[in-house]
Amino acid sequence: MNTAIELKNIKKAxxxxVILEGFCLSVARGEFVxxxxxxGxxxxxxxxxxxxLIKPTSGDVFVDGENIRSKNIIQLRRNIGYAIQGSVLFPHMTVGQNISYVPNLLNKRDRARTRSAVSKWMGIVGLDEELKDRYPSELSGGQQQRxxxxxxxxxxxxxxxxxxxFGAVDEITRSQLQTELRQIYxxxxxxxxxxxxxISEALKLGTKVLVMDQGIIQQYARPDELMRKPATDFVKQLVQL
Ligand SMILES: Nc1ncnc2c1ncn2[C@@H]1O[C@H](COP(=O)(O)OP(=O)(O)O)[C@@H](O)[C@H]1O
Ligand SMILES: [Mg+2]
Structure with missing residues (x-):
């Protein structure tokens, strides 16, 4: 199985x-799309x-070759990390508690294992270990994002x-986060x-870029292909900016 994610003939209204119709997308394992x-x-x-988190009106979503309709949603989400713009941290939990939230659920009694996971990931995203006991409100936007x-x-x-x-952080932090994410990947x-x-972030980070407009896929290609052979006027305008 080389396909990590597949969306087949999705309609969403x-x-x-109608937001999406006849939407199809296949993402190979290990791709950065x-x-x-x-x-909108x-x-x-x-x-x-x-x-x-959202169910299609019709059509199917496959993760690791399995239709997610028949998958346990908790199991599914354990295998899918989700990060969004701005701070979505638990405000009443420290940095360490936030990061260890899921590993704690998984490792239950093995606290040493969870602790080492927390310091490992803090190191990888470039967070000083001494921030572990702070609360989200005591961090900068870039630190919260990390x-x-x-x-x-x-x-x-x-x-x-x-x-x-990385929408809500300053240029320098954004560029650091991009580099760190690419290294993690x-x-x-x-x-x-x-x-x-x-668009420059999309071209810099992606092994493939998906360009969408009005619910339609304009192009789904490697960054260099997108630059060389834009498939539509929409893509052409985007890469010329
Ligand atoms: N729960 C909802 N109810 C009604 N309309 C929604 C809802 N969620 C999103 N939309 C609409 O669906 C369209 C697509 O939204 P979204 O996927 O968030 O767009 P994007 O992330 O590309 O900006 C938008 O027009 C948005 O207003
Ligand atoms: Mg959005």
Whole structure:
């Protein structure tokens, strides 16, 4: 099985407003797919259908070759990390408690194992260990974002979904986070789906770029192909910006 994620003939409507129709996407294992498109075109909807937060009106989603309709939703989400823009940390928990939330559920009694997972992931995302006992409100935006990523990764998921995760941080922090994420990806071989509204970020990070407009896939190709042979005017305008 080389396909990590497959969306087959998806339709999604809210009331009578159709967001996606005939939407098909196949993501190979170990791919880093960046998703870019106009606001409201359905990017977040696509991401949330993969971890079952949103159900398609019709069509099927397969993760690791299995239709998620027949999968236990808790099991499914354990294997899929999810990081979104801004701070979504538990405000009443320390950094360490936030990061160890899922490993704790998994390791139950093995506290040493959880502790070492926390320091490992703090190190990987570039967080000083002394921040472990702080609360989210005592951190900068960039630090909070790093904790969010560490928390998403600490469960060792095979798939990482990221929805504009670096949207709310300054340029320098963003560039550091991009480098760190790319290194994590290269080290772990995890499959990543990463939504962004920044074309340079999409081209820099992705092994493949998915361009969407009005619920339609404009192009799904490697960054260099996208630059060389934009498939539609929409893509052409995007890469010329
Ligand atoms: N729960 C909902 N009820 C009604 N409309 C929704 C709901 N969630 C999203 N939408 C609409 O669906 C469209 C796609 O949303 P979304 O996937 O969040 O877009 P994107 O992430 O690309 O900006 C938007 O027009 C949005 O307003
Ligand atoms: Mg969105």
């Amino acid at each position: 809210y009331g009578d407003k 960046t998703i870019i498109g106009s606001s 075109c359905g990017k977040t909807t696509v991401l949330k259908m993969i971890n079952g 904790v969010g990523i560490a928390r998403a990764l600490a469960a060792s998921p095979d798939i990482l979904l990221m929805d504009e995760p 290269e080290k772990t071989g995890i499959t990543v789906l990463f939504v962004t509204h920044d």
